[in-house]
Amino acid sequence: MFPYPLQWGPPTFSAGHAFAMxxxxxxxxxxxxxxxxxxxxxxxxxxxxxxxxxxxxxxxxIGVLLDGLYGTGTGSTVSVENVGLxxxxxxxxxxxxxxxxxxxxxxxxxxxxxxxxxxIPFPIFAALYCVxxxxxxxxxxxxxxxxxxxxxxxLIIIGLSLFLGISIPxxxxxxxxxxxxxxxxxxxxxxxxxxxxxASPPMVGLIVAVFLDNxxxxxxxxxxxxxxxxxxxxxxxxxxxxxxxxxxxFNLNRFFPPT
Numbered sequence: 001m002f003p004y005p006l007q008w009g010p011p012t013f014s015a016g017h018a019f020a021m022x023x024x025x026x027x028x029x030x031x032x033x034x035x036x037x038x039x040x041x042x043x044x045x046x047x048x049x050x051x052x053x054x055x056x057x058x059x060x061x062i063g064v065l066l067d068g069l070y071g072t073g074t075g076s077t078v079s080v081e082n083v084g085l086x087x088x089x090x091x092x093x094x095x096x097x098x099x100x101x102x103x104x105x106x107x108x109x110x111x112x113x114x115x116x117x118x119x120i121p122f123p124i125f126a127a128l129y130c131v132x133x134x135x136x137x138x139x140x141x142x143x144x145x146x147x148x149x150x151x152x153x154x155l156i157i158i159g160l161s162l163f164l165g166i167s168i169p170x171x172x173x174x175x176x177x178x179x180x181x182x183x184x185x186x187x188x189x190x191x192x193x194x195x196x197x198x199a200s201p202p203m204v205g206l207i208v209a210v211f212l213d214n215x216x217x218x219x220x221x222x223x224x225x226x227x228x229x230x231x232x233x234x235x236x237x238x239x240x241x242x243x244x245x246x247x248x249x250f251n252l253n254r255f256f257p258p259t
Contacts, residue, residue: 002109008071020192021075025064027200028077029057034202035078038139042083043092045245047233051258052246084132087139094249146226153221157212165205172199 036056040048048056063076086092107114147154172195175182181195197203213225222228232238236246236258247253 003070005069006071011068016188016192019189020196023193023196024075025061027197027203028060028075030206031080031200031202032057032060032078034140035080035083035136037143038080038136039083039086040245041139041142042087043245045092046239046241047230048246049233049236049238049242051236052242055256080136081129081132084135087135088132146229148224148226151221151224153217154224157209157216160212161205161209164208165201168204169199169201 033053036048036053040046060076060078067075107117144154144158149155172182176195176199181191182198183191183194185191218225236242242258246258248256
């Protein structure tokens with residue numbers, strides 16, 4: 001059966017579900033931003049300016065809206081595996097991505113073709129994930145080259161961010177199946193919000209890193225933080241190469257002009 005909007009009935013609203021989805025969107029935004037940065041580095045492009053990041057998050061939001069209308073049951077987010085595949089194959093062509101998207105739509109509509117890929121053994125998927133996720137993680141760590149790694153301040157922030165980003169979500173995830181989450185109050189929406197946010201390693205690491213980086217010796221450590229290197233990449237016109245890398249195809253920039 002070909003999918004169509006609202007085929008599962010009219011939409012319903014629940015405060016608890018709404019806050020749970022908002023927390024999921026916040027987590028997705030943090031993870032997607034990191035994936036955008038990794039993809040730009042693997043594609044040997046300039047770091048995406050704020051306009052490009054917000055544009056990507058905006059289109060992702062439109063995808064989540066369509067997911068709700070079609071009743072997919074899950075939202076849309078960036079595929080970290082595809083970012084790792086970008087680095088592994090060294091193919092960063094937009095045309096390749098567009099053709100791949102066409103194949104994905106084709107295989108999702110015709111179940112017999114999709115079943116061929118679904119029959120691939122899980123150990124093969126697991127091996128690929130180890131390589132692809134590891135590559136993306138290494139790319140994230142490579143951004144630290146623009147900071148002073150001899151600074152004890154930076155070492156403390158990096159160490160705490162990595163350690164708490166791994167340990168806190170693991171602590172929260174232990175209670176998901178046993179007691180339906182670590183936070184258990186009478187407000188279901190509050191429980192869903194905190195349990196979702198603190199169960200994401202990238203989100204927890206981001207919160208800890210941003211808080212510490214903007215509170216510990218901020219003024220005197222401007223150069224150690226690597227901020228001067230990022231200044232020219234904050235705006236779309238800060239680097240002439242941005243237009244080559246981030247201009248939308250099919251003349252869509254008329255409707256979404258860079259700011």
